[in-house]
Amino acid sequence: MTSLAANHTASQASAEPIPALARDLSRLSGMVRTLAPRAPMTITSPLDGRVIGSVPMCAAEDVAHAVGVARAAQAAWAALPVRERVKPFRRFNGVLLDRRFDIADLIQLENGKVRANALEDVFDTCINTRFYSYHGPSLLRPRRKAGAVPLLTSSTVYPKPFGVVGLIEAWNYPFNLPMQDAIAALIAGNTVVIKVSELTPFSALFGLQLLRECGLPDDVLQIVTGDGRVAGAALIDHVDTVMFTGSTATGRKIAAHCAERLIPCSLELGGKNPVILLDDADVAKALDVLVDSTLASAGQMCVSFERLFIHDAIYDAVRDGLAKRYESLPMGVRCGAWDDEMSVLTSANQLAHVQRHIEDAVAKGARIITGGSARPDIAPYAFEPTLLENVTPDMAVYDGESFGPVVSLYRFNDVDDAIRRANASLYGLNAAVFGRDVKRAHEVASRIQCGTVTVNEGHKAAWASVRAPQGGWKQSGYGRRHGAEGILKFTQSQSISVQRFMVYARGERMSVRMFDRIYATLMRVLPWLPGLR
Numbered sequence: 331m332t333s334l335a336a337n338h339t340a341s342q343a344s345a346e347p348i349p350a351l352a353r354d355l356s357r358l359s360g361m362v363r364t365l366a367p368r369a370p371m372t373i374t375s376p377l378d379g380r381v382i383g384s385v386p387m388c389a390a391e392d393v394a395h396a397v398g399v400a401r402a403a404q405a406a407w408a409a410l411p412v413r414e415r416v417k418p419f420r421r422f423n424g425v426l427l428d429r430r431f432d433i434a435d436l437i438q439l440e441n442g443k444v445r446a447n448a449l450e451d452v453f454d455t456c457i458n459t460r461f462y463s464y465h466g467p468s469l470l471r472p473r474r475k476a477g478a479v480p481l482l483t484s485s486t487v488y489p490k491p492f493g494v495v496g497l498i499e500a501w502n503y504p505f506n507l508p509m510q511d512a513i514a515a516l517i518a519g520n521t522v523v524i525k526v527s528e529l530t531p532f533s534a535l536f537g538l539q540l541l542r543e544c545g546l547p548d549d550v551l552q553i554v555t556g557d558g559r560v561a562g563a564a565l566i567d568h569v570d571t572v573m574f575t576g577s578t579a580t581g582r583k584i585a586a587h588c589a590e591r592l593i594p595c596s597l598e599l600g601g602k603n604p605v606i607l608l609d610d611a612d613v614a615k616a617l618d619v620l621v622d623s624t625l626a627s628a629g630q631m632c633v634s635f636e637r638l639f640i641h642d643a644i645y646d647a648v649r650d651g652l653a654k655r656y657e658s659l660p661m662g663v664r665c666g667a668w669d670d671e672m673s674v675l676t677s678a679n680q681l682a683h684v685q686r687h688i689e690d691a692v693a694k695g696a697r698i699i700t701g702g703s704a705r706p707d708i709a710p711y712a713f714e715p716t717l718l719e720n721v722t723p724d725m726a727v728y729d730g731e732s733f734g735p736v737v738s739l740y741r742f743n744d745v746d747d748a749i750r751r752a753n754a755s756l757y758g759l760n761a762a763v764f765g766r767d768v769k770r771a772h773e774v775a776s777r778i779q780c781g782t783v784t785v786n787e788g789h790k791a792a793w794a795s796v797r798a799p800q801g802g803w804k805q806s807g808y809g810r811r812h813g814a815e816g817i818l819k820f821t822q823s824q825s826i827s828v829q830r831f832m833v834y835a836r837g838e839r840m841s842v843r844m845f846d847r848i849y850a851t852l853m854r855v856l857p858w859l860p861g862l863r
Contacts, residue, residue, distance in 0.1 A: 355383035358535040376442035388556035393564035396552040400521035403549035408519035419463040421544040442674040458510040466517040489821035491519030496569030504530035518820040596809025600731040601759030604752035608765035609641040623788025628673040629735040633760040633789040656715035675711035684734035758803030
């Protein structure tokens with residue numbers, strides 16, 4: 331692929347596709363299979379509003395065809411030993427590192443991330459690819475279990491693929507989310523069809539190109555593009571299980587659609603993630619973490635922190651320190667630049683959503699400490715890092731996910747009160763606790779109703795811990811990424827039990843009384859035999 335950094339800067343503007351990229355992106359667009367020519371869906375860059383290319387607006391029959399192609403390939407793919415299925419992904423891990431700058435360029439161009447955030451998208455894909463390609467064979471091996479009568483009976487549990495997995499992925503991590511989910515599902519023996527976001531299709535298509543170059547068979551992984559109400563709904567109509575990443579509102583509709591078909595789904599949804607800063611928190615270190623964990627990707631992360639509960643003893647220091655850090659951040663994103671620090675919002679809809687939250691809060695009495703304004707002079711959807719205080723429950727920003735660079739500050743004196751307020755949310759995805767007394771901070775963390783909680787760190791410690799599951803509670807969804815759960819969710823268990831000596835049915839030669847004596851004796855004895863309980 332042409333080096334994007336050499337051909338695109340945020341200062342350039344044009345209504346036409348970028349000439350140096352047109353051929354590359356047209357080739358990627360051509361990887362989307364349609365049964366007939368479809369209307370193009372124009373993709374623009376949030377860096378300057380320029381058209382960068384187009385992809386087909388897939389119809390429902392195109393999606394059905396993609397699933398059919400994947401289904402036809404699934405049996406042969408699943409028949410390969412796991413040690414064979416992982417080989418393309420082990421090669422892919424090295425290719426990711428070799429091509430990381432090309433991938434990051436494309437992520438920046440269609441998503442609006444600064445260089446560091448775009449590379450995080452790539453590196454997280456590396457971490458997940460390495461883990462599942464090397465540990466997948468052991469995670470997927472059959473598990474022997476003791477039977478009802480140990481030594482005489484046994485059961486073996488086999489993780490079997492569902493068939494065709496449908497992935498409906500978000501735009502905020504346009505490379506990592508589709509790649510890590512697809513890789514886990516494929517290693518588990520499924521074939522996959524991804525419905526990518528209308529905003530950021532090219533990153534995933536580039537990933538598909540690289541996977542095929544690494545030896546992945548063409549038909550086992552398909553990508554469809556287009557409107558979610560058409561392509562996404564059609565995907566759910568035909569696949570065997572669904573993984574969705576996105577808003578809670580859309581996740582609720584997808585869960586209902588899956589329920590109609592009685593197929594399982596895994597949902598990673600929204601969050602209104604809290605932080606509790608205890609009175610003994612190291613303020614300087616906490617500020618370093620919070621700038622990154624509130625503003626990375628312009629706050630467009632499901633795990634971004636949007637609520638800070640700060641002990642009164644350190645409230646002023648945290649508020650003033652964070653405001654100073656926010657105000658000193660240079661805004662603007664240049665493709666390929668290493669020193670940019672503040673990403674831009676990805677779309678006009680996201681900008682409007684953030685603005686509504688700010689306007690509603692101010693109208694109802696919230697105070698803007700810093701920020702609060704769009705910056706179209708920098709980029710079409712640039713928005714200043716924003717701190718709010720005096721936020722009350724009647725405001726949309728109080729428990730509504732902003733999904734942008736908007737953070738609300740709250741004072742507390744009593745830790746129990748801070749925990750109660752942190753938990754008083756519809757969501758339960760991610761949280762953090764800061765305090766020098768790690769044992770105390772850990773105890774506080776254990777009381778927060780979130781699927782992931784970090785101590786003295788932001789989102790990265792948990793997100794990069796791929797051996798541990800990550801996912802939400804409450805309306806943040808269900809199902810897990812990472813760890814054993816992250817791959818086993820793409821399987822359904824089959825138990826095969828073997829009877830070696832006697833049968834459970836009484837049969838003609840055993841009286842009811844004899845049957846009762848034998849089994850009652852067994853049930854009394856087994857609890858006393860170590861290892862046979």
